[in-house]
Amino acid sequence: xxxxxxxxxxxxxxxxxxxxxxxxxxxxxxxxxxxxxxxxxxxxxxxxxxxxxxxxxxxxxxxxxxxxxxxxxxxxxxxxxxxxxxxxxxxxxxxxxxxxxxxxxxxxxxxxxxxxxxxxxxxxxxxxxxxxxxxxxxxxxxxxxxxxxxxxxxxxxxxxxxxxxxxxxxxxxxxxxxxxxxxxxxxxxxxxxxxxxxxxxxxxxxxxxxxxxxxxxxxxxxxxxxxxxxxxxxxxxxxxxxxxxxxxxxxxxxxxxxxxxxxxxxxxxxxxxxxxxxxxxxxxxxxxxxxxxxxxxxxxxxxxxxxxxxxxxxxxxxxxxxxxxxxxxxxxxxxxxxxxxxxxxxxxxxxxxxxxxxxxxxxxxxxxxxxxxxxxxxxxxxxxxxxxxxxxxxxxxxxxxxxxxxxxxxxxxxxxxxxxxxxxxxxxxxxxxxxxxxxx
Amino acid sequence: xxxxxxxxxxxxxxxxxxxxxxxxxxxxxxxxxxxxxxxxxxxxxxxxxxxxxxxxxxxxxxxxxxxxxxxxxxxxxxxxxxxxxxxx
Numbered sequence: 001x002x003x004x005x006x007x008x009x010x011x012x013x014x015x016x017x018x019x020x021x022x023x024x025x026x027x028x029x030x031x032x033x034x035x036x037x038x039x040x041x042x043x044x045x046x047x048x049x050x051x052x053x054x055x056x057x058x059x060x061x062x063x064x065x066x067x068x069x070x071x072x073x074x075x076x077x078x079x080x081x082x083x084x085x086x087x088x089x090x091x092x093x094x095x096x097x098x099x100x101x102x103x104x105x106x107x108x109x110x111x112x113x114x115x116x117x118x119x120x121x122x123x124x125x126x127x128x129x130x131x132x133x134x135x136x137x138x139x140x141x142x143x144x145x146x147x148x149x150x151x152x153x154x155x156x157x158x159x160x161x162x163x164x165x166x167x168x169x170x171x172x173x174x175x176x177x178x179x180x181x182x183x184x185x186x187x188x189x190x191x192x193x194x195x196x197x198x199x200x201x202x203x204x205x206x207x208x209x210x211x212x213x214x215x216x217x218x219x220x221x222x223x224x225x226x227x228x229x230x231x232x233x234x235x236x237x238x239x240x241x242x243x244x245x246x247x248x249x250x251x252x253x254x255x256x257x258x259x260x261x262x263x264x265x266x267x268x269x270x271x272x273x274x275x276x277x278x279x280x281x282x283x284x285x286x287x288x289x290x291x292x293x294x295x296x297x298x299x300x301x302x303x304x305x306x307x308x309x310x311x312x313x314x315x316x317x318x319x320x321x322x323x324x325x326x327x328x329x330x331x332x333x334x335x336x337x338x339x340x341x342x343x344x345x346x347x348x349x350x351x352x353x354x355x356x357x358x359x360x361x362x363x364x365x366x367x368x369x370x371x372x373x374x375x376x377x378x379x380x381x382x383x384x385x386x387x388x389x390x391x392x393x394x395x396x397x398x399x400x401x402x403x404x405x406x407x408x409x410x411x412x413x414x415x416x417x418x419x420x421x422x423x424x425x426x427x428x429x430x431x432x433x434x435x436x437x438x439x440x
Numbered sequence: 441x442x443x444x445x446x447x448x449x450x451x452x453x454x455x456x457x458x459x460x461x462x463x464x465x466x467x468x469x470x471x472x473x474x475x476x477x478x479x480x481x482x483x484x485x486x487x488x489x490x491x492x493x494x495x496x497x498x499x500x501x502x503x504x505x506x507x508x509x510x511x512x513x514x515x516x517x518x519x520x521x522x523x524x525x526x527x528x
Contacts, residue, residue: 020514021479128464130516438474438481440445440453440497 001114002144003105004136005088008152010101011039014080015070017130018428018436026067030055030423031293031356038072038356042156071424074294074355078316079429082298083129091121099253100296100355104141118168137170141242142235145192146210147171150182161185174238183211193232198225210236254290256281257351264347270299271334277352278333279405282326285354286388291322293356295329297336302348313340322358325388329354330405441474441481448472448483450498457524459483461517472519477505481516
């Protein structure tokens with residue numbers, strides 16, 4: 001059995017832990033340069049604020065409905081994420097961190113009532129970190145993801161699904177009447193991997209609900225759509241096609257992480273591996289025409305080496321403007337490692353994650369805007385899409401790593417990473433001068 | 441968290457001190473806790489009188505904050521350590 005665990009409205013929830021006055025009020029979080037809504041509280045969703053909607057379109061709700069807008073604070077989200085992930089990871093033999101706020105758990109071989117385990121996990125994460133999570137459990141990843149969607153909707157909109165599925169939901173036996181009822185009540189577009197365009201085409205062919213999809217002929221679906229959709233349908237029927245770790249990159253985050261063959265103890269070596277991860281993930285971003293607003297890096301020792309002293313940290317570096325430039329990403333990652341590293345530990349794993357992803361076209365427009373000023377041109381000097389294109393071509397032809405950066409030597413000035421954030425919330429958990437004050 | 445105010449002086453917590461707050465400890469009476477009262481963080485000692493949970497200051501003159509039905513406060517975490525700044 002698999003579980004998909006994620007944090008409800010992650011970015012908003014992180015701030016609410018330290019600012020209780022925001023609980024119950026409509027809150028949105030804006031992207032790095034305060035352009036678009038990248039997270040919404042349930043109350044903001046109920047006001048009709050859409051994902052990625054430009055701020056200027058909903059700004060009027062500030063006065064009319066008490067909407068509160070905050071700038072992104074990826075340093076806070078990254079730190080809260082690693083707290084949540086480490087707690088959740090203790091609950092199952094295998095964990096795949098899928099993005100900043102979601103992970104899959106593989107409960108293979110775990111006896112007992114998984115729903116009860118899920119409820120305990122939820123209570124513990126809420127108590128220890130303050131973050132509300134939803135847990136979806138199912139025999140395949142696709143069913144776990146669907147169960148997670150159902151768990152969230154059952155809580156947010158009572159009546160939409162069986163109340164017993166709220167917060168922690170299980171879609172266990174596909175043939176069961178309760179599961180069939182969920183399938184009937186869910187539109188195909190809510191299934192992971194079925195995009196808006198595909199669901200429109202499916203609807204045209206008479207496939208509207210998940211139940212329709214499950215009963216459709218897979219061979220026809222593969223011919224008309226893709227092997228991926230075929231796999232999705234098989235997974236909805238309970239056949240495992242996707243194991244933990246076999247994941248296409250999500251649209252919101254990209255990650256490159258790995259356990260080291262041998263423990264790494266010194267800084268130059270750690271900088272080197274993390275640079276490699278950063279290079280890989282920057283390349284991935286360019287392949288998907290995406291640019292990252294922030295770079296999150298973690299390093300950790302191995303909890304399985306009981307005799308080792310343990311150290312595990314994660315740091316998020318915001319970028320001035322979204323970038324997929326290897327040099328910018330590597331420089332940010334190296335800075336993060338230098339900040340986190342402590343001598344005398346056997347580091348076993350590290351990772352680089354690009355968060356706050358933007359499509360590259362959008363970024364081009366902003367670059368042109370900046371390009372008209374002298375300051376903009378100077379900043380442009382650090383960014384070079386054509387150079388990156390050339391590097392990617394060479395690496396494809398000559399093999400990965402043929403052309404790379406001398407990472408440790410590349411140190412950008414600190415002010416390049418400041419980011420333009422007017423409504424940023426304090427970094428409550430990572431900066432001593434920004435911690436919460438309590439009255440006595 | 442940083443403390444502002446002198447209501448907990450007898451417990452060894454002065455204004456300006458830093459306190460370590462552990463959310464993993466289940467709060468019980470006698471603990472110095474951080475509670476959320478009217479959307480604000482407040483540092484007090486947790487006590488019980490009859491059926492009422494109370495937040496008590498150690499300084500005289502501060503009224504207890506009482507949790508009654510429909511008007512409950514949330515215990516955010518338990519204070520485990522105090523860090524003081526020395527004059528330098």
